[in-house]
Amino acid sequence: MTTKTIRAACPHDCPDTCAMLVTVENGVATKVRGDPEHPTTAGVLCTKVARYTERTYHADRLLHPMRRVGAKGEGRFERISWEEALDTIAARLKEITARAPEAILPYNYAGTMGLVQGESMSARFFHRLGASRLDRTICASAGAAGITYTLGGKVGMDVEQFQDAQVILIWGGNPIASNVHFWMRAQEAKRRGAILVAIDPYRSLTAEKCQIHIAPLPGTDAALALAMMHILIRDDLLDHDYIARHTLGFDELKVRAMEWPPQRAAEICGVPVEQIEQLAQLYGGTARTGQPVAIRLNYGLQRVRGGGMAVRNISCLPALVGAWRHPAGGVQLSASDSFPKNTQALQRPDLLPGKLPRLVNMSTIGDDLLRPASPEFGPQIEAVIVYNANPVAVAPESPKVAQGFAREDLFTVVLEHFQTDTADYADILLPATTQLEHADVHGAYGHLYMLANNPAIEPLGESKPNTDIFRLLAARMGFDDDCFNETDDEIAAQAFNRADPRAAHFDWEELKRNGWRKLAIANAPFANGNFATPSGKCEFYCARMLAEGLDPLPSYIPPYESAASNPELARRYPLAMISPPARNFLNSTFVNVQSLRSTEGEPHLDMHPQDAAVRGIADGDRVRIHNDRGAFTARARVTDHARPGLVVGLSIWWKKLASDGKNANELTSQRLTDMGRAPTFYDVLVEVEKAGREA
Numbered sequence: 001m002t003t004k005t006i007r008a009a010c011p012h013d014c015p016d017t018c019a020m021l022v023t024v025e026n027g028v029a030t031k032v033r034g035d036p037e038h039p040t041t042a043g044v045l046c047t048k049v050a051r052y053t054e055r056t057y058h059a060d061r062l063l064h065p066m067r068r069v070g071a072k073g074e075g076r077f078e079r080i081s082w083e084e085a086l087d088t089i090a091a092r093l094k095e096i097t098a099r100a101p102e103a104i105l106p107y108n109y110a111g112t113m114g115l116v117q118g119e120s121m122s123a124r125f126f127h128r129l130g131a132s133r134l135d136r137t138i139c140a141s142a143g144a145a146g147i148t149y150t151l152g153g154k155v156g157m158d159v160e161q162f163q164d165a166q167v168i169l170i171w172g173g174n175p176i177a178s179n180v181h182f183w184m185r186a187q188e189a190k191r192r193g194a195i196l197v198a199i200d201p202y203r204s205l206t207a208e209k210c211q212i213h214i215a216p217l218p219g220t221d222a223a224l225a226l227a228m229m230h231i232l233i234r235d236d237l238l239d240h241d242y243i244a245r246h247t248l249g250f251d252e253l254k255v256r257a258m259e260w261p262p263q264r265a266a267e268i269c270g271v272p273v274e275q276i277e278q279l280a281q282l283y284g285g286t287a288r289t290g291q292p293v294a295i296r297l298n299y300g301l302q303r304v305r306g307g308g309m310a311v312r313n314i315s316c317l318p319a320l321v322g323a324w325r326h327p328a329g330g331v332q333l334s335a336s337d338s339f340p341k342n343t344q345a346l347q348r349p350d351l352l353p354g355k356l357p358r359l360v361n362m363s364t365i366g367d368d369l370l371r372p373a374s375p376e377f378g379p380q381i382e383a384v385i386v387y388n389a390n391p392v393a394v395a396p397e398s399p400k401v402a403q404g405f406a407r408e409d410l411f412t413v414v415l416e417h418f419q420t421d422t423a424d425y426a427d428i429l430l431p432a433t434t435q436l437e438h439a440d441v442h443g444a445y446g447h448l449y450m451l452a453n454n455p456a457i458e459p460l461g462e463s464k465p466n467t468d469i470f471r472l473l474a475a476r477m478g479f480d481d482d483c484f485n486e487t488d489d490e491i492a493a494q495a496f497n498r499a500d501p502r503a504a505h506f507d508w509e510e511l512k513r514n515g516w517r518k519l520a521i522a523n524a525p526f527a528n529g530n531f532a533t534p535s536g537k538c539e540f541y542c543a544r545m546l547a548e549g550l551d552p553l554p555s556y557i558p559p560y561e562s563a564a565s566n567p568e569l570a571r572r573y574p575l576a577m578i579s580p581p582a583r584n585f586l587n588s589t590f591v592n593v594q595s596l597r598s599t600e601g602e603p604h605l606d607m608h609p610q611d612a613a614v615r616g617i618a619d620g621d622r623v624r625i626h627n628d629r630g631a632f633t634a635r636a637r638v639t640d641h642a643r644p645g646l647v648v649g650l651s652i653w654w655k656k657l658a659s660d661g662k663n664a665n666e667l668t669s670q671r672l673t674d675m676g677r678a679p680t681f682y683d684v685l686v687e688v689e690k691a692g693r694e695a
């Protein structure tokens with residue numbers, strides 16, 4: 001028997017991007033484990049990816065190309081050859097391209113975060129084709145815009161410093177479920193005496209384990225941050241020297257913050273005013289004593305109308321108290337802009353035609369698939385090529401998304417591991433390899449290491465890496481540019497820009513051997529300012545925002561759907577619904593892995609005892625959750641983990657694995673955020689009623 005250990009990287013859309021070791025026995029991957037030597041992974045994988053071999057060798061893996069034989073959405077397919085599949089696709093794309101290349105749309109997100117299988121050959125292909133460009137907004141673009149206006153990019157604290165913080169605000173995130181290697185640091189900080197504060201409308205697994213939990217109504221965090229600024233200024237808990245040297249617009253900010261006495265925010269957020277006072281005193285008072293105060297900001301709070309502004313307001317706080325002076329102080333939302341990715345080499349935007357093709361927002365795919373041709377929109381979408389994504393389950397206002405994909409005249413190709421809700425609508429379904437079967441190179445958004453993923457096993461069945469599939473399609477389309485012949489290895493070797501000092505030591509051969517290498521980035525990156533904003537300062541006042549029609553100062557933008565902002569709607573639908581990640585799923589990935597689905601059980605809806613009582617709902621009842629956009633059913637869990645006025649449906653379920661064939665996105669809306677054109681998944685009003693007799 002031959003046994004070997006392969007260095008790999010977890011491909012999932014998770015901040016932790018773990019370094020993995022794969023045990024391969026006689027060509028079969030038998031075990032994956034976390035690399036004990038990698039500082040952030042520390043030998044630990046989450047429960048989901050510890051089961052990666054179960055997923056890879058799952059009996060339902062797609063192993064050969066297929067053609068749809070049933071109705072769209074029905075999920076009936078028959079096996080065809082690669083030749084036939086590729087010829088069919090190329091013929092259809094050629095025919096459309098001859099008339100209107102923009103009628104073709106790629107649809108992908110972060111099913112894999114790999115820089116090669118994620119978006120390299122595919123981007124080259126669609127650029128060369130002149131297809132519509134996809135605006136990739138479904139997750140993070142509101143917060144990205146907010147933090148970029150303020151700090152200059154998605155940059156901030158290093159996760160490896162958090163254990164030395166004295167106060168950690170865990171704001172809009174549930175790291176026990178979604179960022180466990182940060183949580184390990186936060187727990188260490190707690191052992192060393194730190195106070196952990198969760199700011200989350202829901203008493204999540206994480207909030208339960210923090211000393212302090214503040215539960216604002218969804219979409220109101222910007223007001224909370226403004227009141228914190230008010231108190232910091234009122235009580236002079238400020239670092240005047242840091243403000244004078246490294247920030248822009250403090251005088252204007254002061255005027256704005258004075259409009260936000262804590263009482264005003266308390267009413268908007270639905271929290272006691274004392275909690276806001278306590279929070280600001282803890283944060284500012286601790287910083288005052290010279291100790292590090294840190295904020296782990298996460299994307300949960302920016303899935304609402306004012307999400308970009310909320311992130312911006314919170315990103316201003318560290319500069320006010322001089323927290324950036326310390327390596328364990330500041331804020332981290334995402335580390336992704338710390339990586340000098342060589343997008344030019346990977347994706348070859350120079351292949352785009354002279355006139356830039358239109359942008360189609362992935363967060364409004366429902367409406368856009370149903371839109372006819374028009375001078376504003378351009379041609380109707382005639383073909384969608386889906387890879388690394390499952391829009392029928394994850395995109396907002398799912399009834400419209402499904403209706404769009406059900407269009408008889410739409411040509412849909414899906415590259416997948418499994419027959420997902422989206423795959424059911426494919427005309428041609430292509431089997432893709434998993435991380436164990438292909439090569440890739442990774443950055444991360446929650447740490448500062450570059451990682452290599454070496455293939456551990458041969459592709460299962462006839463599956464192929466995304467790159468191969470697009471190479472083959474490029475050849476059939478007659479694209480003869482050299483870049484379509486590059487191997488995955490050659491692509492990976494160009495992933496990071498070595499002219500940038502942060503990645504000057506990037507060496508693909510070395511990375512493949514050793515698995516991971518940290519970027520060269522100073523601790524306490526903003527101790528002396530040097531923000532990547534136009535002014536080089538933390539911009540409390542942001543001229544670019546004014547130029548783009550936004551308030552240049554921190555402000556509060558209320559949710560679209562709340563009792564305060566839309567009382568008429570709230571009379572019919574009085575409860576706010578959020579649908580954040582379930583611990584055992586990763587977005588909609590892993591929902592079909594039996595052991596993980598069994599742990600989650602079935603779709604649940606957490607609701608407060610008061611809200612349940614007035615509706616005659618008891619714990620364990622089946623309930624129907626509905627609004628004007630749609631309805632789905634779930635099993636009620638009556639619990640004070642949900643604050644009054646809030647219901648929580650942990651997500652993202654495969655629709656077809658729920659008893660009613662639906663999930664929380666039946667009710668979410670396609671309205672977009674204040675900045676970044678992002679979806680508002682957690683800006684939703686609903687009503688809940690007891691469902692009919694047990695199914």
Ligand SMILES: Nc1nc2c(c(=O)[nH]1)N[C@H]1C(S)=C(S)[C@@H](COP(=O)(O)OP(=O)(O)OC[C@H]3O[C@@H](n4cnc5c(=O)[nH]c(N)nc54)[C@H](O)[C@@H]3O)O[C@H]1N2
Pocket residue numbers: 013014015139171172173174175177178179199200201202204217218219220221298299300301302304578580581582583584585586587588651652682
């Ligand atoms: N296990 C698991 N891990 C994951 C994922 C997963 O699906 N499952 N998804 C991955 C992805 S794609 C991402 S983007 C990341 C981060 O994904 P996020 O969406 O940030 O998810 P969480 O970290 O779970 O944090 C969400 C928390 O924000 C809270 N929240 C909701 N609305 C508000 C609000 O208005 N204000 C505040 N303060 N809090 C609010 C929710 O109650 C929840 O506890 O996680 C990644 N990791």
Ligand SMILES: Nc1nc2c(c(=O)[nH]1)N[C@H]1C(S)=C(S)[C@@H](COP(=O)(O)OP(=O)(O)OC[C@H]3O[C@@H](n4cnc5c(=O)[nH]c(N)nc54)[C@H](O)[C@@H]3O)O[C@H]1N2
Pocket residue numbers: 013108109110111112117138139140387388389390391393394395415416417418420432433434435466579580581586587588589651652664665668681
């Ligand atoms: N209601 C609600 N909706 C949400 C959210 C929420 O919190 N609530 N969260 C939102 C967020 S933050 C995000 S990021 C999106 C995520 O949405 P998506 O990016 O669509 O994520 P997944 O649902 O995990 O689907 C990824 C798919 O890619 C496939 N895949 C993985 N690797 C490969 C590969 O190498 N090749 C190919 N061809 N396929 C591969 C997987 O099998 C999986 O089916 O969902 C959003 N939707």
Ligand code: SF4
Pocket residue numbers: 010011012014015016017018045046047048049050180181586
């Ligand atoms: S999903 Fe996140 S925590 Fe789990 S193994 Fe992957 S990177 Fe690590």
Ligand SMILES: [Mo]
Pocket residue numbers: 013138139140
């Ligand atoms: Mo995400």
